[in-house]
Amino acid sequence: MRRLFLALAVIVTFGLSWSAPSLAAQLDVAAAIAAVQAKGDSLVAEYDPAQKMPTMRGFSSLYFEQFDGDLENTIGAADSALKSQLEAGFAQVIGQIRKGGTSAEVQASWQSLRDGLDKVPERIGGGGALATFIQSFLILVREGFEAMLVVTALLAYLRRSGAAEKTVVVYQGVGLAVLASLGMAWGMSTLFSMSGAGREAMEGGTMLLASAVLFYCSYWLFAKREAARWQSYVQGQVDQALSGGRLYALGFAAFLAVFREGAETVLFYQALAAGAPGQMPALLGGLALAVVALAALYVAMRVLSIRLPLRLFFSVTAALLYYMAISFAGNGVVEMQNGHVLSVTPLAGWPSLSWLGFYPTVEGVLAQAILVVPLVPWLVWRGLVARKVNPA
Amino acid sequence: MSAVSRSLRGLLLVAGLVAAEPSLSQAADGHWAGVAEQVIAEVDRAEAAMKAGNFDAAEEAAIASYFDFFEGLNMEIAERQALGARRVSDVEALFHDLQSQAAKRADLHGVAASLRKALRADAKQLDADKVGPDGHLKGK
Numbered sequence: 001m002r003r004l005f006l007a008l009a010v011i012v013t014f015g016l017s018w019s020a021p022s023l024a025a026q027l028d029v030a031a032a033i034a035a036v037q038a039k040g041d042s043l044v045a046e047y048d049p050a051q052k053m054p055t056m057r058g059f060s061s062l063y064f065e066q067f068d069g070d071l072e073n074t075i076g077a078a079d080s081a082l083k084s085q086l087e088a089g090f091a092q093v094i095g096q097i098r099k100g101g102t103s104a105e106v107q108a109s110w111q112s113l114r115d116g117l118d119k120v121p122e123r124i125g126g127g128g129a130l131a132t133f134i135q136s137f138l139i140l141v142r143e144g145f146e147a148m149l150v151v152t153a154l155l156a157y158l159r160r161s162g163a164a165e166k167t168v169v170v171y172q173g174v175g176l177a178v179l180a181s182l183g184m185a186w187g188m189s190t191l192f193s194m195s196g197a198g199r200e201a202m203e204g205g206t207m208l209l210a211s212a213v214l215f216y217c218s219y220w221l222f223a224k225r226e227a228a229r230w231q232s233y234v235q236g237q238v239d240q241a242l243s244g245g246r247l248y249a250l251g252f253a254a255f256l257a258v259f260r261e262g263a264e265t266v267l268f269y270q271a272l273a274a275g276a277p278g279q280m281p282a283l284l285g286g287l288a289l290a291v292v293a294l295a296a297l298y299v300a301m302r303v304l305s306i307r308l309p310l311r312l313f314f315s316v317t318a319a320l321l322y323y324m325a326i327s328f329a330g331n332g333v334v335e336m337q338n339g340h341v342l343s344v345t346p347l348a349g350w351p352s353l354s355w356l357g358f359y360p361t362v363e364g365v366l367a368q369a370i371l372v373v374p375l376v377p378w379l380v381w382r383g384l385v386a387r388k389v390n391p392a
Numbered sequence: 393m394s395a396v397s398r399s400l401r402g403l404l405l406v407a408g409l410v411a412a413e414p415s416l417s418q419a420a421d422g423h424w425a426g427v428a429e430q431v432i433a434e435v436d437r438a439e440a441a442m443k444a445g446n447f448d449a450a451e452e453a454a455i456a457s458y459f460d461f462f463e464g465l466n467m468e469i470a471e472r473q474a475l476g477a478r479r480v481s482d483v484e485a486l487f488h489d490l491q492s493q494a495a496k497r498a499d500l501h502g503v504a505a506s507l508r509k510a511l512r513a514d515a516k517q518l519d520a521d522k523v524g525p526d527g528h529l530k531g532k
Contacts, residue, residue, distance in 0.1 A: 053448050057495055060455045064488040073477060084469065091459040098452060098460075337477075344477055 030121045032071045036062060037114055044110045049100045056097045063090045079123045079352045082116065089113030129282040131355055132272065136286025138320060139268045143261040144294045150257035152301065173254030181262025208332035209267065215325040215371055271328050326368050330357025333364040423525050424470065428515035431461040432508050438494060439504045447497050454494040458487040469527035470518050483510050
């Protein structure tokens, strides 16, 4: 029931969002920075101290028309110190030109600003290419592996129950779920690309939704980390279907198991792509490696009959999802701030931790605190329950 | 030095500090009004130069009013902290208009008047909010 609810919630949310703006049309920060650098290079190359006005005008326009606005707000929300440094850099270059500085002096000021611009994609890219690659890899491995566990368990119980001929229904459910997931991914990328306005708000909404789903999943996985509980869950699904004589229900269980993971996977990849602009190669690389890893895992489990320690697997993946929920919450708030949906209240002196999606604004810290603060009382409560059940 | 003389000097020092305190706080209270007037003076220079047909000087002053004064004197960061990114975008759009109009050698009167009004209103708010000269809200 929980899985059905979750799958439906994701579908309904996507359905409601179809009229909303594009994820695909997001601000490509790396491309925007490259364009600013290219224009600056060309202005500096043509600089003539005797004819300073065209270069001065060019840098002023470059600032107001290409840097100011979306790009500046994106940088400011992620790293206000870097934004201030870049603004001061523009002022310095323009000041050098204004006082008729030599070509070498203007070149030196521009190079300093250019170096600062080089830092931008890394600072706002969710921790850089390596972090994107790892997250991309882990998303598919985790989601794919969970679906694989459910499906292989369903098949195994069917065979043990003497109903091996009915396994085809499970395969049909899996096939349909894969098609439905691919269809949803295609639908999101095409339909969302039809609109442009308010895209940051939409990206932020997607990330916050992903954060909420990840938070729920991390709890669900943690609660099911005992192998016995997990097996009884799957057995319950099979028994229900067989006893009722409703084969379609079995196929539907397989469909939901895979489609829920597929829907989540699409959601998480959309959120990851929005939070890591310009890092599509790293994202695709992680995804490709995950496909290979899943295939290897399947072979290990099915052919070599290797049994994975489920408790460890669910504990580790629950922790991973919890980390990603926190990271997506922070990045989601940044996007909402860029879309002017949320205000920006900086916290002076606080650090930026892009790998955690932590950016020093009151709004971002509050969003992440909602996920982090309940952890301590929850751990204390679980400790007390455990002591009651197993007194020393 | 006698005890009486030391006491007198001490009293003079205290009296001097007490007298200086109101003037210091008065200066701090009107900080942003003063900054706004410096920015406006540069905007006025741009407008006057344009009227006089000195186009390059007008454009140079229009650009300097933003980079050297509005940003250089921390008014941009102060507005961002205290009044929000949207307000900064509105004011920056006016500066951009001023620079674009100057580049086109067009009349600057309208945009300059809007800028003067915006800058004075924002300075009043920043002073009322007791925003420090570094652009940050006090206590933050």
